[in-house]
Amino acid sequence: MKKICVFATIGILFISAFFLFTKDEDYTAFKNQEDKEYSINMKRNILSIMMGYSGAVVDIETYDNKVYLIMKSGNRILYDDKKNKTIQEKINNPDLQDMMEQQYNLKNINDIANEDPGRIRHYQLLKEVYGNTKKEIEANLKNLKFGNKYYAFNSKNNAYENLNKSMNEVINICKVDNTVYKYIYPISGTFNYRVISGTNRLSPHSFGIAIDLASNKSDYWKWASKEAGKKRLNSYPKNIVKIFENNNFIWGGKWKHFDILHFEYRPEFIYKAKYLYEDIDSLQSWYEGADIKDKRTKHYIELINNKIK
Ligand SMILES: [Zn+2]
Known part of the structure; x- marks a missing residue:
């Protein structure tokens, strides 16, 4: 009897050790997978930002496990503050990772979306690119003539050119x-230099x-029910949307908080949606989909590979 008990105990110990071991293994595998996905996403987000704001980002720096984009001005922008934030906290105080988290989709939709890709804006990035103050922004504006009126748009980062192209195609x-x-x-x-109604955000x-x-x-989630918004969404000419998307604008019609x-001119989102929108599990390399024959793209990919391990 005693012998049986000893054998049984040893047996149980072995089985427990086996399960403990496999559990650990799986856990490690899962953690590595999560890290791998995080790293791939980070590189793809940074490439999209660099391509979208070409010339504004000049370098990447990693310090104390954190990644920073070095701007032309010498200022740095943190990629990920690694804080757990609610959506509202992300909207109020986003890092670049929060901004890029929701994926803009170029496909047509026929119902009000569940997410708001592009509705999170990184103000430091926008200020670096388009002007720090009202005065600086105004100095960068250029007037676009449509009909017999003029519409002011920012001349930096090809925003004005892309609007001009869109309007010509729309005509x-x-x-x-x-x-x-x-x-x-x-x-x-x-x-129009103003805050978003009901908020203190620009x-x-x-x-x-x-x-x-x-x-x-x-047109707007604050004015209309979801049903009315959906009806308007479905009646909206999709060729207008296509033209703007082809010229690096995202459409507020693809937001849960529809507008x-x-x-809105957001080339980083269109770049990611156009070139990098694939299931990351099946990727051969993190930059799969990007046009590596393009010199600028190649340069940024090399920079990312050199600076982020
Ligand atoms: Zn608007």
Whole structure:
């Protein structure tokens, strides 16, 4: 009897050790997988930011396990503060990782979205690129003529050029389909230095990087029910959306907090959606999808590989 007990105890010890060991193994594997995904995402986000704000980011620095982007001004921007934040905290005080967390999708949608990709804005980044103060931003504005009116837009980072291109393309579709025109004109506004209503955060219109096209009562989540927003979303001409997206604008119609008349120049989101939107599990390299024949892309990939281990 005693012998059986000893054997049983040894047996149980072995089995427990086995389970303990396998559990540890799995845990390590999971942790490594999580780290791997984090690292891939970080590199892809940084590449998208560098491509979207070309010339504004000049270097990368890692210090005390943290990654910083070095701006042309010499200022640095932290990639990830590693704090656990609620969505509201992320909106109020985002790092670059928070900003890029939600993926903008170039596909058509036919219902109000569950997320707000691009609605988190990193003000330090925007100020570095488009102007630090109202005065600095105003000095960077250029007027775009549409109809018999002028619309001010930021000339930095090709924002004005991309708006100009979009509006020319939109005019061309209006010529063949005159039903589109009422969605464009009268344009509700471009540059306007103001805070977002009900908040103390600057609107993207303050930087001269957003345009509101013709307004409808169902365009904005604060004005309309989800059902009314969905109806407006589905009636909205998709060729307008395509044109703006092709020119590096994201559409507020793809937000949970919908803003259907609003288009915002956010090349980092369009870059990521266009080139890097694949399931990261099946990637051969973290930059798969990027055009490595392009000199600028290649340079940034090399920089990221050299600086982030
Ligand atoms: Zn707007």
